[in-house]
Amino acid sequence: MTLRPEYTDGAPCWADLMTPDREGAERFYGGLFGWTFDPPNPGFNGYAMARRNGQSVAGMMQIVPGRGMQVAWNTHFSASDAAATGRKIVAAGGTVPLEPHPVGSLGVMMFAADPTGGYFGVWQPGEHRGAEWAYRPGGMCWHELYTRDGARADAFYQAVFAYAPAKVPSDKEVDYANYDRGGRPLCGRLEMTAAWGGVPPHWLTYFAVEDFEASLAKLRALAGESIHGPYPTPLGPSALVRDPYGAVFGLTQLRGPSA
The missing domain is CATH 3.10.180.10 (2,3-Dihydroxybiphenyl 1,2-Dioxygenase, domain 1)
Structure with missing residues (x-):
């Protein structure tokens, strides 16, 4: 039986890495966690999916110069309505530096910041609901x-x-x-x-x-x-x-x- 987590609204559902060296990071995390990697998707700025035992576990993307991207692991929270969540974020004193936008048929993504300076992502699921391999070794x-x-x-x-x-x-x-x-x-x-x-x-x-x-x-x-x-x-x-x-x-x- 395959265990796939269910992500309710507000649950952390995904993590992805912004790195200056994607190939080096693949070697590191592949060696540490046993991850394999899909080929970078040119339609999504070279974003690549990491997998464990064939199941999605995290994402990875090489930093694009000039876009203000920082080396970091990013946490994303599930939301059934990203636009409505964005309005709540602004009303509560946060900001939305990246407005909700579709990622093909996978879902809708948004980046936000809380009023104390913590950045996070919001993910409205489509075909991609979040990490399939989680709460287990390597996830x-x-x-x-x-x-x-x-x-x-x-x-x-x-x-x-x-x-x-x-x-x-x-x-x-x-x-x-x-x-x-x-x-x-x-x-x-x-x-x-x-x-x-x-x-x-x-x-x-x-x-x-x-x-x-x-x-x-x-x-x-x-x-x-x-x-x-x-x-x-x-x-x-x-x-x-x-x-x-x-x-x-x-x-x-x-x-x-x-x-």
Whole structure:
């Protein structure tokens, strides 16, 4: 039986990478996660689909000079009506630098920013509903917003996606909240402190691995680096890491199916 996640409105449904070296990034992520890659699609600016066991897992695109693209992993949220979601974003104090537009028959995409500076994508599904391979080793498993104004971010995402922010108790003076919908946590939010220095607000994607220590060793052998951790999380042991071209993401070893 093939497990394919269902993405409700407001659920993170896709992640894609903007990189200065697509071929190098394919070697890195193929070696780390066992991904294969479709040929770049010239009709979509060379966008390529990454797969695990033949199922879609993430996207990748080489940065086009002069378009203001940044090296990063981007998180996209499912929405049954991208235009209506765009209006909610603006009404809640966010911006929409890239208006909703069709991507062939695959769906409708939009890029937005929350009022604290976190950029994210919105995806109205057509033929492509989101990552088919997720919440399993080699697939995305969690998404977090890093912001300097947790209260403002909470109010924004509550207005746009009907999240119910649930503060997570901590004995380490960490301001963290899960963004719940229907009683289920869909993603999280962490308020950055002065210790984060000049790191800009951003959404971060975590990918699941089968063997945490072996994956960290493999990452280093592929010229990546670990930049924070390991540290414990409710999902399992985790770390923030960086690929050889500057994109930051997370690694997590899921404790089991209940995670």
